[in-house]
Amino acid sequence: MRITGAVLERTGSPAPFATSRPFTVGPLDLDEPRAGEVLVRIEAAGVCHSDLSVVDGNRVRPTPMLLGHEAAGVVEALGETPGEAVHGSPDDLRVGDRVVLTFLPRCGTCPECATDGRLPCRVGSAANTQGALVGGGTRLHRDGQDVHHHLGVSAFATHAVVSRTSVVRVDHDVPPDVAALLGCAVLTGGGAVVNAGRPRTGDTVAVVGLGGVGMAALLVAVALGHEVVGIDTRPDKLAAARRLGASVAVEPDDLGATGVLAPVVVEAAGSARAFETALAATAPGGTTVTVGLPAPAARASVSPLTLTTEARTVVGSYLGSAVPERDIPRYVDLWRAGRLPLEALVSSRIALTDLDLAMDRLAAGGELRQLITFDERTTP
Ligand SMILES: [Zn+2]
Numbered sequence: 137m138r139i140t141g142a143v144l145e146r147t148g149s150p151a152p153f154a155t156s157r158p159f160t161v162g163p164l165d166l167d168e169p170r171a172g173e174v175l176v177r178i179e180a181a182g183v184c185h186s187d188l189s190v191v192d193g194n195r196v197r198p199t200p201m202l203l204g205h206e207a208a209g210v211v212e213a214l215g216e217t218p219g220e221a222v223h224g225s226p227d228d229l230r231v232g233d234r235v236v237l238t239f240l241p242r243c244g245t246c247p248e249c250a251t252d253g254r255l256p257c258r259v260g261s262a263a264n265t266q267g268a269l270v271g272g273g274t275r276l277h278r279d280g281q282d283v284h285h286h287l288g289v290s291a292f293a294t295h296a297v298v299s300r301t302s303v304v305r306v307d308h309d310v311p312p313d314v315a316a317l318l319g320c321a322v323l324t325g326g327g328a329v330v331n332a333g334r335p336r337t338g339d340t341v342a343v344v345g346l347g348g349v350g351m352a353a354l355l356v357a358v359a360l361g362h363e364v365v366g367i368d369t370r371p372d373k374l375a376a377a378r379r380l381g382a383s384v385a386v387e388p389d390d391l392g393a394t395g396v397l398a399p400v401v402v403e404a405a406g407s408a409r410a411f412e413t414a415l416a417a418t419a420p421g422g423t424t425v426t427v428g429l430p431a432p433a434a435r436a437s438v439s440p441l442t443l444t445t446e447a448r449t450v451v452g453s454y455l456g457s458a459v460p461e462r463d464i465p466r467y468v469d470l471w472r473a474g475r476l477p478l479e480a481l482v483s484s485r486i487a488l489t490d491l492d493l494a495m496d497r498l499a500a501g502g503e504l505r506q507l508i509t510f511d512e513r514t515t516p
Pocket residue numbers: 184185186187205206320321
């Protein structure tokens with residue numbers, strides 16, 4: 137079928153992207169879903185820092201690639217029922233179901249899938265690295281040329297074909313905006329708290345770096361009844377953190393003066409400096425969770441002595457140590473109970489054609505989630 141999508145033509149374009157224009161919005165051909173795959177009409181898609189990392193070349197991916205990995209939509213068609221050769225969970229999906237698209241297809245049978253979310257699926261990761269679906273190859277073409285998938289999703293488009301293992305069904309009372317955010321920001325940020333930090337009742341949770349992922353971590357910690365400390369260099373982010381329930385919100389340089397030390401600290405900024413700030417904010421006996429993705433060459437300064445004498449734990453949480461099928465229903469329950477106001481993460485609404493500029497705004501640091509919304513009028 138013909139779809140409309142935003143294709144990233146090359147990585148490493150210079151900023152500002154509004155000038156270098158790395159995206160082309162236009163028609164593509166999308167194959168039918170194969171066995172174990174699903175055709176989804178995209179309703180909402182978030183712009184995440186991991187998209188920017190591909191645009192600016194920090195994460196090298198094959199191009200041309202149709203970006204976008206945080207999204208929700210409605211199932212329009214199902215491929216054949218998965219057989220032995222296709223990785224799939226019990227097929228309870230129906231046409232018309234609303235689904236969260238996730239960037240972590242899980243085969244369920246590899247050694248990594250047996251780590252309870254600590255490691256991402258070997259099969260899914262290999263497909264993601266190749267820009268392919270776990271079923272092999274691409275379903276996206278333009279002028280006869282293959283276009284790569286982004287993290288098995290490619291949601292900056294009117295429609296997507298994805299593996300059954302890349303979607304989690306949610307009830308229709310979960311609106312598309314909320315469902316989309318569950319797919320990356322909440323899965324990653326919430327998972328850093330719940331799966332990796334594992335705070336005990338009454339523990340204070342601190343979050344360093346209040347972008348989409350960090351703010352989602354903050355919201356989940358507040359929802360679970362923890363006192364939360366927000367740490368960021370931007371006053372507007374600190375004000376937002378206070379609005380969303382942080383009892384303390386400070387710049388890193390002011391942290392020492394507050395005397396705050398938290399048993400669980402999440403680093404979600406993706407820089408060595410933020411990691412050092414997170415260590416400094418962690419109480420003796422506490423856990424520092426790092427979920428940010430710094431540049432590969434980044435190095436931080438750590439005192440091994442304090443790790444020993446203060447019995448500290450440092451946990452790397454890749455993608456929130458998430459198991460989407462297990463974790464997403466928990467966040468939905470919290471949202472439905474009125475305890476997780478994810479709508480507050482949407483900082484602006486944009487169209488596909490705004491993506492170049494959206495990347496500049498994301499790089500500038502002022503945005504939580506810019507959301508692309510689709511409706512029948514945009515469907516060719
Ligand atoms: Zn993301």
